[in-house]
Amino acid sequence: MSTGDPGAPPPLPERAVHQKTEDTRTYPCTNCGGQLVFDPATQKLKCPNCGNIQDIIEDAGRVTAEQDFQAAVAKLHAQAATDGPQLVGEKEVVCQNCGGHTTFTGTLTSTRCPYCATPIQRDDVHDAPARLPVDGVLPFSVDERKARESLEAWINNRWFAPSEFKKYKQTGAFTSVYASYFTYDAETDTWYDGRRGEEYTVTVGSGDKEHTETRVNWYDVSGQVHNSFDDIAVLANDGFDRNKVTALEPWPTQQARPFSAEYVAGHLSRTYDRDVEACLGEARGRMDAEIESTIRQDIGGDRQDINRKDTNFQSLTFKHLLLPIWLLTVVYAGRPFQVFINGITGEVQGQRPWSKVKLAVAITIAVIVIVIVAILWRGSGGGSSQ
Ligand SMILES: [Zn+2]
Ligand SMILES: [Zn+2]
Numbered sequence: 001m002s003t004g005d006p007g008a009p010p011p012l013p014e015r016a017v018h019q020k021t022e023d024t025r026t027y028p029c030t031n032c033g034g035q036l037v038f039d040p041a042t043q044k045l046k047c048p049n050c051g052n053i054q055d056i057i058e059d060a061g062r063v064t065a066e067q068d069f070q071a072a073v074a075k076l077h078a079q080a081a082t083d084g085p086q087l088v089g090e091k092e093v094v095c096q097n098c099g100g101h102t103t104f105t106g107t108l109t110s111t112r113c114p115y116c117a118t119p120i121q122r123d124d125v126h127d128a129p130a131r132l133p134v135d136g137v138l139p140f141s142v143d144e145r146k147a148r149e150s151l152e153a154w155i156n157n158r159w160f161a162p163s164e165f166k167k168y169k170q171t172g173a174f175t176s177v178y179a180s181y182f183t184y185d186a187e188t189d190t191w192y193d194g195r196r197g198e199e200y201t202v203t204v205g206s207g208d209k210e211h212t213e214t215r216v217n218w219y220d221v222s223g224q225v226h227n228s229f230d231d232i233a234v235l236a237n238d239g240f241d242r243n244k245v246t247a248l249e250p251w252p253t254q255q256a257r258p259f260s261a262e263y264v265a266g267h268l269s270r271t272y273d274r275d276v277e278a279c280l281g282e283a284r285g286r287m288d289a290e291i292e293s294t295i296r297q298d299i300g301g302d303r304q305d306i307n308r309k310d311t312n313f314q315s316l317t318f319k320h321l322l323l324p325i326w327l328l329t330v331v332y333a334g335r336p337f338q339v340f341i342n343g344i345t346g347e348v349q350g351q352r353p354w355s356k357v358k359l360a361v362a363i364t365i366a367v368i369v370i371v372i373v374a375i376l377w378r379g380s381g382g383g384s385s386q
Helices: 068-085 146-157 242-246 274-300 356-379
Strands: 017-019 024-026 038-041 044-046 091-094 101-104 110-113 119-122 170-205 211-235 269-270 304-334 335-342 348-350
Touching: 024 356, 068 211, 068 274, 068 304, 091 119, 101 110, 146 170, 146 348, 170 274, 211 242, 211 274, 211 304, 242 335, 242 348, 274 304
Parallel strands: 170 269
Antiparallel strands: 017 024, 024 119, 038 044, 091 101, 110 119, 110 269, 170 211, 170 304, 304 335, 335 348
């Protein structure tokens, strides 16, 4: 390496075929012309047609590095001022395989042609100047068979679910989707003022009235605490039940791979609906709760009052990650119910409907059983001393 221009690294081998007119990319199989998809079982690209398997091409120069929050936001604002706001909107593309028309709506960036199932990805979102690129991806490790098993077990354990819900195979949509997340790291210093309460008991009254009471001595305190936050994950997509998706945590974000669009081939994928500034609010909420708990430990004693706290961020960084979720949507009584499966751990979290008819029948049976037991009990002389 003593001579020569370090220059640009050699271009990576490229498997994707870019459709310039449509701004899309696909992954044709070199063996049979079928379409490669990312296969969770092998962690490789696989042709569902002929079984051809190919390694994922990762960009070795690309790392899932933390980005400085302030610098990134300042750059985005400057880009938005010159390029205008980046509208994702609707985009209709022509499938290069069958000629059918597919529409990318909202923040969808990877889908399948509805006519021939060819995986198609938008090429123009992640590289858009005023949008943040993806830093990393957690590839699916739970494949469709395992996901369906977990789903089956979960649904069969939902008592009094309507039969229509249990027929989700016919009535629901089950799909793999990479959801967009921002994860935040921070180092914080917090100064606080407050009071430490120390309890003691006194005996009061006399005779029959004598009893003990708990009283508190309060002491003014102030101090400083330090907190380290690592990968606080905030969902950046709308349209999901946030509480259920949050319950899928923790995500093993330290296993994230540098982003390659090949991991997304054949699965739905969405870019963010809420940007890195909007998602910070939720992350701050979680940080503040943890900072408060640290302050309470620092104050000690039996009770703590916090009168004032000022937090200073030594550093605040983030990553834009795609995380894998299996999603079932069933429409029941005109309302969508969503069930989510963590694409790494297989954990299931979901909404479920209740069948009024089944509940009514169960309550009626329970009442009848109670009445019969009561009658038999009296008949046998139990419970009565006469
Ligand atoms: Zn093939
Ligand atoms: Zn097609």
